[in-house]
Amino acid sequence: MERELLMECQRNDRNAQRKVYEKMAGKLYSVCKRYLKNDEDIEEVLADSFYKIFTKMSQLQNPEIFEAWARKIAVNECLQKLRKTKELHISLEEEHVIYDSTMEHISFEKDILNLLNFLPEGCRAIFNLFAIEGYPHKEIAVMLSISEGTSKSQLNFARKKLQELLINQNI
Known part of the structure; x- marks a missing residue:
């Protein structure tokens, strides 16, 4: 700028x-x-x-x-x-992840980000902060008032769910 x-x-x-x-x-x-x-x-x-x-x-x-x-x-x-809005709930419960089998085949870059919508709010926020924004788990924990371990486990959960979605979409 x-x-x-x-x-x-x-x-x-x-x-x-x-x-x-x-x-x-x-x-x-x-x-x-x-x-x-x-x-x-x-x-x-x-x-x-x-x-x-x-x-x-x-x-x-x-x-x-x-x-x-x-x-x-x-x-x-x-x-x-x-x-x-109290949507930032950190949870490892599978029922929070909704997979819609009618999703069309997605293009790699733009629509991969749309897959984040299938993650629970807390997982999505942590994935964004760590994988996209580059924040370390220590800072994420402070920002979200959670433990560093919770941040790490939520990131792991998000990665696994995204992998499942990608596999189900044959990407």
């Missing part, structure tokens, strides 16, 4: 904010889609994320890390939404 554009955003320039929104909305929408199923929730979290991005822009010390900073805000907003 261009330094000057970010500086204009810090000065609450609406045109600059619109340009940043246009550049980042798709990326942050994809981040939110990995954590949340409901489109209304995704839109709400995306709006909350941009509000926080624009109101906290002055805290950004290094413009070179803007995209990573914005992604972290979006992830945190998703986790906050899951906590508020």
Whole structure:
């Protein structure tokens, strides 16, 4: 992201904010889609994320890390939404995983992420935080108020379920 554009955003320039929104909305929408199923929730979290991005822009010390900073805000907003709706339950019970045998054959990159929708919310959040966002189990445990061991076991559970789904889809 261009330094000057970010500086204009810090000065609450609406045109600059619109340009940043246009550049980042798709990326942050994809981040939110990995954590949340409901489109209304995704839109709400995306709006909350941009509000926080624009109101906290002055805290950004290094413009070179803007995209990573914005992604972290979006992830945190998703986790906050899951906590508020009490959907972030950590469970190893199989009945929480619903497999729909009518799923069409999926393409590798885009639709693999859609398989995350078949995981329980807690497993999906941990899988995203560890495998996609790159957080270590220690940080995940703190973020979700769980033990490090629970984070590891949920990641293992998520991987096994994703493997089963992939095998069932012959991918």
